[in-house]
Structures are given as structure tokens and as C-alpha cells.
Amino acid sequence: MRSGLLLVPIILLSLLSPVCNSEDSDEQTFTLSGNIFTSDGHPANSTSIKVDSMQSSWSSNGAYSFEGVTPGEHTVRAYFMNDGHTVVYRQILIEEDTNLDWYEGRNWITFDVFNGGSVISDSPMNTVKLVETSESISTQSGKGEFGPYQIGEYYTIRAYYGDIDHSTQFIHFKMDPGSSSNPGPNDFDFNHGQNSRYGFLTDVNGSPIEGASVSAGSSIALTNSDGFFLIQNLEVGTSQNVSVSHWGSQLLDPFNIEISDGPGWLNLTTEIKKNLPEYANFSTQIITMPLEKVTIEWTVGGYTDYSSLYLGGELAYRGDKTTFTFEPEQSGNYQFTIESTNSNGSKTNPQGLQVIILPNQSNSDLWSPGMSWNYSLTSTPEFYQNKTYTAIGSERIPDAFGNVRESYLLRVSDEDYEEGEKAFRWIDSESLMTIHTFWADAPSSSSYYQEGFLGWNFTDSTGNPTNPLHYHGGGELYLHFNRTNIIGVPGHPNGYDDTTNSVKVTHEVEITTAAGTFKTTHLEITDNKDGIVSWQMWYNETVRNWVKIIDQLPGSHSDKVVHEMTSFEVPITPQFLTENGQRFTDDDIQIDWAHFPGAERYQLLENGLLVHAGVENQISLGSRDDGEYTYQIVAEMQSGQIIHSEEIVIEVFFVLDAPNFLMETHSTINEENARLSWSAVEGDVTYTVYVMPEDSPSFSMLVNEHENITIKLEPGINRIRVKATLENGKTSDFSDSIFITFEEPEPGDNLPYNSALLTTTLLFLAAASPIGRRDDW
Structure with missing residues (x-):
């Protein structure tokens, strides 16, 4: 009877084999990490790294790590909060864990190369060169990058299609830091069979002309403050009509150019000579006064027919006078600008005038909170x-x-x-x-x-x-x-x-x-x-x-x-005492602001929603999830006027304290079951107990209590740690370790568990199975 004999190992295997659990794997993600430096190469202070719209991650000691990045193309932003308050945006392809070091004031050149609308084939003959440094690379899946290099400098990159027809395509540009509205300013597309035209537009004196429109066919570019323009991806072999205008006036007669490969310089000089008016200048830049009439004065520059005074963008006066009497109706911060005009155009002085009209206050209040x-x-x-x-x-x-x-x-x-x-x-x-x-x-x-x-x-x-x-x-x-x-x-x-x-x-x-x-x-x-x-x-x-x-x-x-x-x-709006950019490591936070003269009550807005209304000027807010929060104060004045403060942004990054064992660090027991207790963590908590035996595989267990937890130990020294996890997924570090030594009892009293189980099983099977002649042989 083979069936009886075969049944024994099957039962034994079912009793003795470990139970294996399998879990479905989540979508694969990667980590972007590296170092962050100041412009002079020293480790940067606190810097925010953000990928697309994901929650930003802050650097520590000049290093950062951003986890959970999915495969594909992403926009990455570095915000150097304590090193110039500058930002850098770039595009990046993530296909594996990636190391990327950032430098304040520098950015990368990134590019894609196409042929006939498809990514160009990888070949050592298809290269892209950074002309200023003579760096040359072959594309990988049509992509590549150079840098980081200094923001504000001009660079030239050249695509060489050596595997096709040995033609070249050039791009000349000014390195840009980027912004939320332009997150890929130095990210370019090369297309075989196309080329660029670029250059500087100046007047007869060699001065740059900013804001002019330069068009070639249907492609248009505006000149920057240097007079530079770049028009990309014009079809090689075509003739393009070029026109140049400024504020609707033609600066050059239209002309045709032939588009060929190679460098694409097209420097332009306008022969039209215009004497624009010179700037008018305010006699002072700041006026601080109580609620009364203010006389504003300015001097007129050359070639000026008349001046225009604007208050917050609205025309307040136009004529040939050089003074204006301003009669404010309420306290506030008023911004004036002055414009000079003649028949050739107008110029607005970028240096404006700030008039601060103070709220009524006693003479003893020389300073008020927020100044x-x-x-x-x-x-x-x-x-x-x-x-x-x-x-x-x-x-x-x-x-x-x-x-x-x-x-x-x-x-x-x-x-x-x-x-x-x-x-x-x-x-x-x-x-x-x-x-x-x-x-x-x-x-x-x-x-x-x-x-x-x-x-x-x-x-x-x-x-x-x-x-x-x-x-x-x-x-x-x-x-x-x-x-x-x-x-x-x-x-x-x-x-x-x-x-x-x-x-x-x-x-x-x-x-x-x-x-x-x-x-x-x-x-x-x-x-x-x-x-x-x-x-x-x-x-x-x-x-x-x-x-x-x-x-x-x-x-x-x-x-x-x-x-x-x-x-x-000098504040004329409510002022926060909580610092802008402050980072809270607890999910319970407190927001404070200064008493504002004349305010009867306050409202506090969190991300645009009302979270407090009353006479108090501080509030405690509990259980805030990790992330950035924007706050604004609304002061309700005795006169009925509503005054809004400037917004501040704070960050909550809750650090959950690790539990502490309430027992000796080292102990010895003579039985396999040990009882554990540790300090409680506030909230809806799950604890993970991690046991590392001396001679056996490590294992873990999940519990919801923190006192008199029974665990089963292996013989020898067992290292034990515990960590806490809140309902929202926030996890603490592991606790300090404790060590419990399990010394087995002397042999002879009882058989070991597995041996006794095996013996009992074999005896049972022997008694239950008949012994007969093997007729099947």
C-alpha cells in the first residue's frame, strides 16, 4: 500500500513547513538624492527640493533625498531658502535611483534630438557639443545634458547629425533659472533638417533694444534686456521673411533670409534714431506720515514733454508740473510711479515712491509690532x-x-x-x-x-x-x-x-x-x-x-x-509674529500675530479657509498633516474696514518620537515567552516589535498595546526594538535596543517540541496504516 507510506511525508511537510506570505508589489519608484552647495561650493543651508507637484523635501547638512519618484520625465525645483532665496528649475528623466548635485546660481542644459518626428537613433556619429567648453556627447535614447553652468551667461550648443548627412544645428541662449510658469527654460529640442537664428538687436549707438518683436515667418521671439533673441526650428532650405518691430513701430524694413545649417547668427542694428525721454526722479523714495495731506515732488529729465504720476497703476496727475498734493482717506501703503513722455515714446522710472500713512496711535507708540x-x-x-x-x-x-x-x-x-x-x-x-x-x-x-x-x-x-x-x-x-x-x-x-x-x-x-x-x-x-x-x-x-x-x-x-x-x-497691515518659512516638527502648531491698532477682532485663514475668529491674537491648531500651510490675518477695524495681512507659509514635518522600553536593557530568562512594555505614543498607534535572535532569522510582529506584550524568543541572545506607526502612516525611528537572553532548561525533563510532535505523528500513522502484501509489484 504505497498510499499509506506517501501520506506520512505529506502530513509531516504540512506540519513542519513554514507558512509563506506573498504580497503584490507596488508600482516601482526611485529615489532622487545628492548634495546641495552654495555658489562658492560650500554646503548649502536649508533648501527645498520638489518634484512636479509632490510634497517638497528639505535638505539636511547640505544633502537631500527625495523618495517615491515614478519612472518618466519630471520637473525638479530647488529653492535655496537661506542662500539668496533663489530657485532653479530643470527637466529630468528618472529611470533608476539618481544622484543629482545642485549649486545655487547654476542650472543645466537639457535636450532631445529628433529625426523626422521620432527620437534619433543612438550612434557615436550623432553628437551634441557645448561649444564654450568643447564638451561633446552622444545621445542616449535621443536625450542628453550639460552642466550645471552659471545662470545669466550665454552658451552655444551644436547638434551634429554624422550618422545621417553630417549637417549641424545650432542654438545660442542665455542660461535661465526657470520659474513655475517656465519650468524648462534651458530644455531644447533639436530636429534634423531644421536650424535656429539668433542675435542681438541694437540701435546706432550700440545700445540694446529690449522688448522688440523679431519674427521669421510664423515664428516670433522677443528681445531680452540684452537685446538678444532666439528663433528655433526653422526649416533648412526655406526662405523666411524677417520683420522687427517695437511697440507697433517697424524698426527695420522687412527682409528675407535663407535658412541653412551651421551657426545661426543674425545680429541686427536699427538705423532709426529716437530720443526717448529721460527718467523723472522723485525727490525721495519713502514718506512716512500720519493721516494728513502729503506733497509729492519730482524732477523732470531731458527730452520730456510732460510727466504722468500713477498711484497703484491708476493715473493721478498728468502735465508739466513737478508737485502733486495727495490727500489719503485712510491709512495704508501707497505706491507711486512717475512716467516721462515725448513724441517718441514714454519711459517709467523703475524707482518708485512709497508713501506710508500710519494708523492713528498714541505718541508713546513709537514702535509697533511688525516694524x-x-x-x-x-x-x-x-x-x-x-x-x-x-x-x-x-x-x-x-x-x-x-x-x-x-x-x-x-x-x-x-x-x-x-x-x-x-x-x-x-x-x-x-x-x-x-x-x-x-x-x-x-x-x-x-x-x-x-x-x-x-x-x-x-x-x-x-x-x-x-x-x-x-x-x-x-x-x-x-x-x-x-x-x-x-x-x-x-x-x-x-x-x-x-x-x-x-x-x-x-x-x-x-x-x-x-x-x-x-x-x-x-x-x-x-x-x-x-x-x-x-x-x-x-x-x-x-x-x-x-x-x-x-x-x-x-x-x-x-x-x-x-x-x-x-x-x-513700517507695517500698515496686521503682522505675524510667527516667522515666514518656519518649520514645525510637531503636528500641533501655534500661530501668533501682533495686536493691530484699531482692530476689534481677527480672522485667521489657513489655505484660504477660516480656522479662527475672535479677539485673541494666537491660536493652537492640532493634528496638522505634513506639508506647507499658508496663513493670512484679516483685521476687522472699529470703523468697519477690513484689512488683510501679507501671507506667510509654514511647513509641518511631524517627527514621531520613538517608544522607550520600560524594562532593563539586559536580562536573562529560562522560558521562551517574554513580556515587554514600553512607553505609550499618543494617538491611534500600531507598534512593530522587531526581534533579532542570535542564531535564527529575524522576525517582527504588530501589536496595538504597549504593556505586557508576550513574544516568543529563540534560544540565545535576542535583540529587540520597537517603533510606532500612526494611523496616517507617520512612523517613528526604532527605539533603543534591549537584549533578552533565553537559556533553555536542562535536557531530560521534556522532549523538544518539534521532536515530540514528530514522534507522536509517526506513532499515530503507524497504528492507523495497515501492513499488507504489495500486490502492485
Whole structure:
């Protein structure tokens, strides 16, 4: 009876064979990764990489990794948020895991080569050359690329059809960074049998003509600021009619050209000489005033028949006068532009005039939250910085002498600050002198900090306290200055200064900085002990701050620091205190904004939808999915007016904390079942327990609880880790490992499980199966 004998191994195999699970594989995806550099080759700061419309990925320590890219052609964008706020767009074909390094200020040349509408066949005789560098490559499936190369430079690429007829096709172009509306600016198509025409359009003086239309047949191109144009894919062997016009006027008589292969230069010069008017210029670039009449003045340039003044694009005045009285009806930020006109055309000065009409406020509110001032800092020995000081509130604090002062709180921003690096200043609300400073390094770099406590006691000749900004007496003032700098660096001594000084105050002193020309109150503070001018300061009422400071007692490693204002902003709309571009690592976030004078209540819009309405100026928002969120404040004024803030964009990238085992790191047991417990993770969580035995394959199990979890161990040392996964798919890192050693009991008490099972099975089969003569033999 063979059937009985065959049944034994079948049953044994069914009992002893492992159960195998198979899963359907998902669509194949790839990873785009690499390094990101600044223009000078150093690792870039936080940079956003985005593929098509997928969620952007942020770099870390100059490196990035973008997962889940499907096979095919894609648009990739790099946004150098902390290195110039520039973007670079390019096209890319993804067919495998791809490494791509980015450089701020550089982009790639990408191209496709076709023959008769189909991709050209791969051949070492079909090449594309970058003329300026003499690089030459053969296409792969009709595709190729060069770079990255400097944005703003001109390059020439040549296609050589050596496997067809040895003809050539040229393209000359200016490298462009690209944009969301033009994501492939340097992506070109070569077509065998076609060629380009390109060149520069200038006037008789050699000056470029921008914005002119150059057409060849049905193809049209506009000249850029250099007067350059490029017309592509004109049929070789055809005759094309070329015309050139500007604002509807013909600059050249139409003419014909023959299209042939080879270089395609077509430089053009117009003989028409036109004297366009010269720019009119505003007498100032910024006016800040309360709600009252404003006189706007300008000077007229040469060859001008009349001037046109525009307010927000609408004509406000046209004629030959050089002044205009503006009567605003409400506070706000008003933009004026000035245009000059003669019979040959018009020119609008790109430098406009900004008129800031402030909301009504008390005289004590010299600064309000949201005001900001930008400064360039030059230190001796040479060191350069750019800082922004933004008012975010007010506070009563003691100065270095113990006098309680009303102060404005400023947040300090620096383009070179790392993520997490923070700095603040407290400014005396009357004298605008700094009375407290604080700086803390990025946690990823160090735990260093610096804190300063300052005191400025200004008195007149009779010893009475005096505000130097309002002093109009004839004599000098006196200053007792005190400063203690706490340097939170191990081994570094603290700093201390205590000086008596003479102060010379001069009003109506004109000074020019990068922010403009200002009438100022000038303070010259001289140390009475050594006669050195410790500080020079220039204060302007319009910007409500110092426009320049020369500090020869900076209390740092520098001998001198010069602060020069480059620009400023006085808000006339609600202002966020939450920073634009801020990244939250928790899915519960808080959005803060400054009180806006005259507002009765606020609305907060998230991606255009209302998420808060009330009198509060902060809100906590929970359970935000990873991604970018756009916020805007709507202030409802007492007058019924509605005022919208500028938008800010923040990013949520929730980092789920890993569980922690609530048990010893190393332990030993004498039975195969072990009980595990770990700290709970908030939310709807599934835990993955990963067990790595010493001499057996690793395995994992999924559980929903975090206490008294029973797992079965293999003999020897078992390494165990656990991670958490939320319902939305967010996964933590694995926990720290624990090690449990399972020591088997001494042999003799019980047979091992598999041996006992096998013996029982064989006995059962032997008893159940008849033994007979093998008649089939």
C-alpha cells in the first residue's frame, strides 16, 4: 500500500513547513538624492527640493533625498531658502535611483534630438557639443545634458547629425533659472533638417533694444534686456521673411533670409534714431506720515514733454508740473510711479515712491509690532553681516543700573543663522538705546550663549535725566554707561565696561546710507578717560530708528562695528509674529500675530479657509498633516474696514518620537515567552516589535498595546526594538535596543517540541496504516 507510506511525508511537510506570505508589489519608484552647495561650493543651508507637484523635501547638512519618484520625465525645483532665496528649475528623466548635485546660481542644459518626428537613433556619429567648453556627447535614447553652468551667461550648443548627412544645428541662449510658469527654460529640442537664428538687436549707438518683436515667418521671439533673441526650428532650405518691430513701430524694413545649417547668427542694428525721454526722479523714495495731506515732488529729465504720476497703476496727475498734493482717506501703503513722455515714446522710472500713512496711535507708540529694520554690519577686522531687527512686543525690564525701563522687544534675524539659532534685543522706548541682549547658538551646533546687560544714564549739566533725542540745549550732555556681557562659552571670561562720557547732540545732520538720504539727530559720545569717540549715532524720525551707528566699544572681538541701515518697513497691515518659512516638527502648531491698532477682532485663514475668529491674537491648531500651510490675518477695524495681512507659509514635518522600553536593557530568562512594555505614543498607534535572535532569522510582529506584550524568543541572545506607526502612516525611528537572553532548561525533563510532535505523528500513522502484501509489484 504505497498510499499509506506517501501520506506520512505529506502530513509531516504540512506540519513542519513554514507558512509563506506573498504580497503584490507596488508600482516601482526611485529615489532622487545628492548634495546641495552654495555658489562658492560650500554646503548649502536649508533648501527645498520638489518634484512636479509632490510634497517638497528639505535638505539636511547640505544633502537631500527625495523618495517615491515614478519612472518618466519630471520637473525638479530647488529653492535655496537661506542662500539668496533663489530657485532653479530643470527637466529630468528618472529611470533608476539618481544622484543629482545642485549649486545655487547654476542650472543645466537639457535636450532631445529628433529625426523626422521620432527620437534619433543612438550612434557615436550623432553628437551634441557645448561649444564654450568643447564638451561633446552622444545621445542616449535621443536625450542628453550639460552642466550645471552659471545662470545669466550665454552658451552655444551644436547638434551634429554624422550618422545621417553630417549637417549641424545650432542654438545660442542665455542660461535661465526657470520659474513655475517656465519650468524648462534651458530644455531644447533639436530636429534634423531644421536650424535656429539668433542675435542681438541694437540701435546706432550700440545700445540694446529690449522688448522688440523679431519674427521669421510664423515664428516670433522677443528681445531680452540684452537685446538678444532666439528663433528655433526653422526649416533648412526655406526662405523666411524677417520683420522687427517695437511697440507697433517697424524698426527695420522687412527682409528675407535663407535658412541653412551651421551657426545661426543674425545680429541686427536699427538705423532709426529716437530720443526717448529721460527718467523723472522723485525727490525721495519713502514718506512716512500720519493721516494728513502729503506733497509729492519730482524732477523732470531731458527730452520730456510732460510727466504722468500713477498711484497703484491708476493715473493721478498728468502735465508739466513737478508737485502733486495727495490727500489719503485712510491709512495704508501707497505706491507711486512717475512716467516721462515725448513724441517718441514714454519711459517709467523703475524707482518708485512709497508713501506710508500710519494708523492713528498714541505718541508713546513709537514702535509697533511688525516694524522691521535691515542693517549691514561691517566689523574691523573685516567681517560682514546682514541683520534684520523686527519689533515683536514690549516689556518692562531693569537696565544695568537697576532702573526699570519700558522697552521694545526685537527679534534679530541673520541670513547666516542656523536652524534654532535665536537672538533678541530689548530697546529703551525713550532713548532707543539697547539695554538687554541675548543670543543662543543652534542646538545642533553648540549650547553656547551670550547675554548682555546695559545701562545708559544721560543727564544735562544740572544732573537732570535727559533724553538725548529731544535735547536742544547749547551744552554737552553727560553719559554714565555700564555693560556686563555674560559669555556662555566654557573657559571664556565675561566682559565688563563702566565709563563716563561727554555727549554732543547735533540736529538736522544729513547722511546717506543704502536706505536713502536722511535728516538726522547726530550723537557723538566721547569717553572722558581716553578721549576716544566711542559711539556715533544718527537718528531719523521718519524711519523711527538709527540709520547709522559707528560703535568703537562693541564689547566683542572686533575693534569697531559699523551698522548701516539698508531698508526698513513700517507695517500698515496686521503682522505675524510667527516667522515666514518656519518649520514645525510637531503636528500641533501655534500661530501668533501682533495686536493691530484699531482692530476689534481677527480672522485667521489657513489655505484660504477660516480656522479662527475672535479677539485673541494666537491660536493652537492640532493634528496638522505634513506639508506647507499658508496663513493670512484679516483685521476687522472699529470703523468697519477690513484689512488683510501679507501671507506667510509654514511647513509641518511631524517627527514621531520613538517608544522607550520600560524594562532593563539586559536580562536573562529560562522560558521562551517574554513580556515587554514600553512607553505609550499618543494617538491611534500600531507598534512593530522587531526581534533579532542570535542564531535564527529575524522576525517582527504588530501589536496595538504597549504593556505586557508576550513574544516568543529563540534560544540565545535576542535583540529587540520597537517603533510606532500612526494611523496616517507617520512612523517613528526604532527605539533603543534591549537584549533578552533565553537559556533553555536542562535536557531530560521534556522532549523538544518539534521532536515530540514528530514522534507522536509517526506513532499515530503507524497504528492507523495497515501492513499488507504489495500486490502492485
